[in-house]
Amino acid sequence: MSEPSQTLDGWFCLHDLRKMDWAAWRNVPAEERRDIVQEFVDMVHTWKAVEEEENGSYALYTVVGHKADFMMVNLRDSLNDLDHIEQEFNKLRIADYTTQTYSYVSVVEQGNYTPPKDGSDPLDNPNMRARVYPILPKWNHICFYPMDKKREGDDNWYSLPIDERVELMKAHGKTGRKYAGEIKQIISGSTGLDDWEWGVTLFGHDALQFKKLIYEMRFDEVSARYGKFGAFYVGNLLETDQAQLFFDM
Numbered sequence: 001m002s003e004p005s006q007t008l009d010g011w012f013c014l015h016d017l018r019k020m021d022w023a024a025w026r027n028v029p030a031e032e033r034r035d036i037v038q039e040f041v042d043m044v045h046t047w048k049a050v051e052e053e054e055n056g057s058y059a060l061y062t063v064v065g066h067k068a069d070f071m072m073v074n075l076r077d078s079l080n081d082l083d084h085i086e087q088e089f090n091k092l093r094i095a096d097y098t099t100q101t102y103s104y105v106s107v108v109e110q111g112n113y114t115p116p117k118d119g120s121d122p123l124d125n126p127n128m129r130a131r132v133y134p135i136l137p138k139w140n141h142i143c144f145y146p147m148d149k150k151r152e153g154d155d156n157w158y159s160l161p162i163d164e165r166v167e168l169m170k171a172h173g174k175t176g177r178k179y180a181g182e183i184k185q186i187i188s189g190s191t192g193l194d195d196w197e198w199g200v201t202l203f204g205h206d207a208l209q210f211k212k213l214i215y216e217m218r219f220d221e222v223s224a225r226y227g228k229f230g231a232f233y234v235g236n237l238l239e240t241d242q243a244q245l246f247f248d249m
């Protein structure tokens with residue numbers, strides 16, 4: 001009989017992807033455009049302040065390709081906080097020139113496949129806490145995609161015995177650890193919260209490492225046999241002091 005593995009759950013997470021209506025934006029006088037962008041930058045500074053107090057975290061990246069122009073990621077204690085952030089953005093003037101092309105709601109998760117044997121609370125361990133309440137790295141690139149584990153015929157992750165899942169996840173972790181220092185992964189669970197079962201958010205110094213890692217993982221049984229993937233969103237770090245330039249016409 002298969003049983004669920006326990007998860008440790010931390011901050012709620014909202015990925016909010018926006019596309020600019022550049023044609024309408026172009027018609028806004030340059031000075032007003034600068035004010036509008038500054039209003040947005042001021043909001044991002046409030047996210048930074050929350051992060052400095054370790055009450056949440058944020059990431060702001062451009063998105064390359066047609067799917068969006070930029071992506072905001074916020075981590076907070078509750079879904080209410082994320083709702084507030086999203087609505088606050090929607091009330092900014094810049095939002096009038098954006099369309100939300102995708103969004104994703106999840107909770108930062110740490111699979112607890114091998115819980116401590118002494119029965120202690122894993123969240124008493126500072127390393128574990130840092131994994132579910134992470135400060136998002138401000139590395140050069142981001143890669144985000146949602147994924148499921150298959151429930152198709154013989155390839156049903158959810159009917160595998162837990163010890164088999166533990167073994168498959170160990171092999172997965174071994175592949176991932178080869179990229180230590182190159183890629184930082186944030187895995188967030190979204191069963192019951194959004195359309196897929198997990199959000200995978202990767203941060204990298206070099207975008208090519210995303211391709212190398214994900215390709216290598218395709219050969220691990222857990223991905224080869226059980227992984228199902230949604231659309232990929234990749235982009236570049238958008239520093240607040242570069243925001244005027246990014247939105248300039």
Ligand code: VOV
Nearest residue numbers: 110111169173176177179183185187198200214217218223
């Ligand atoms: C950057 C490297 C990296 C590393 C080191 C790493 C390690 C680990 C470990 C040790 C564990 C298990 C415990 C936990 O922490 O949850 C996980 C867990 C998980 N992973 Fe992972 N993963 C990485 C990276 C990494 C990638 C690139 C992907 C996407 C897969 C792909 O094919 O595109 C992924 C997915 C997941 C998922 C969906 C889970 C949860 C599965 C579940 O059933 O619960 N992950 N992951």
